[in-house]
Amino acid sequence: MTQTFANTPSPRYILLWDIDGTLISGGGAGERALEKTGQEFLHQHIPLHSIDYHGRTDRRISRMLFEHTGRQPTEDQVAAFASRYLEKLRHEITVSPEAHVKPGIRKILPLIDQHPKLAQGLLTGNLPEGARIKLEHFDLWAFFPFGAFADHAEERNELAPHALRLTRQHISPDFPPERLIVIGDTPHDITCGKHIRALTVAVATGHYSLRQLQEATPDAAFSNLEPISIFFDWLTQHTGTRIVS
Numbered sequence: 001m002t003q004t005f006a007n008t009p010s011p012r013y014i015l016l017w018d019i020d021g022t023l024i025s026g027g028g029a030g031e032r033a034l035e036k037t038g039q040e041f042l043h044q045h046i047p048l049h050s051i052d053y054h055g056r057t058d059r060r061i062s063r064m065l066f067e068h069t070g071r072q073p074t075e076d077q078v079a080a081f082a083s084r085y086l087e088k089l090r091h092e093i094t095v096s097p098e099a100h101v102k103p104g105i106r107k108i109l110p111l112i113d114q115h116p117k118l119a120q121g122l123l124t125g126n127l128p129e130g131a132r133i134k135l136e137h138f139d140l141w142a143f144f145p146f147g148a149f150a151d152h153a154e155e156r157n158e159l160a161p162h163a164l165r166l167t168r169q170h171i172s173p174d175f176p177p178e179r180l181i182v183i184g185d186t187p188h189d190i191t192c193g194k195h196i197r198a199l200t201v202a203v204a205t206g207h208y209s210l211r212q213l214q215e216a217t218p219d220a221a222f223s224n225l226e227p228i229s230i231f232f233d234w235l236t237q238h239t240g241t242r243i244v245s
Helices: 029-042 058-068 075-095 105-114 128-137 156-170 187-194 210-214 228-239
Strands: 013-017 118-123 180-184 199-203 220-222
Touching (some): 013 156, 029 058, 029 075, 029 128, 058 075, 075 128, 118 187, 180 187, 187 210, 199 228, 210 220, 220 228
Parallel strands (some): 013 118, 013 180, 180 199, 199 220
């Protein structure tokens, strides 16, 4: 992925999107790929629901699977696990009939992409190649010129500072974190954004209910992002930037 803001050289606000449960659902493709990789590496089936994996990074999930069996993996083992997982993900996403794009996303992304004062990137627990595999499957990858990924940090709260560093590197060394907008479907996403004082938006299109997300006190919480006018009205109110849909 090219780390650049070529389409919007001086954005006032940047939207940082989570992927799974927020932009798309892989229809269980990622979960199946992780479980099959765990079976191969650990020689036993470990259902993902037996660990608290929602909102975790891919690297953290792989380590949690090892630890679930009482093992402490080396960095080489975590890297090998990730490589094998990506191989399985490439297949699983193509045979996942329930995979879909979340409501409103196909309308929102191009409008943000074309806006002169807004830019968007990814803040995701996926590895870069995993993010590409998933988003290319839905023709969404091109909307995201930069991102913070699981290879930048194993713990999710460390991803937001990395996204802020990228922003300051490419736009302005004093770009304020309050002009970053972290959008996700888990309390971990909200905590991650708050870690750098970013605006936070929760969307209940994943495994957490709207009430559970509201308990994490995001700046906004939506059942989903359709109709998109409701989301854009919130953006206008908090950024002073009008988006015509």
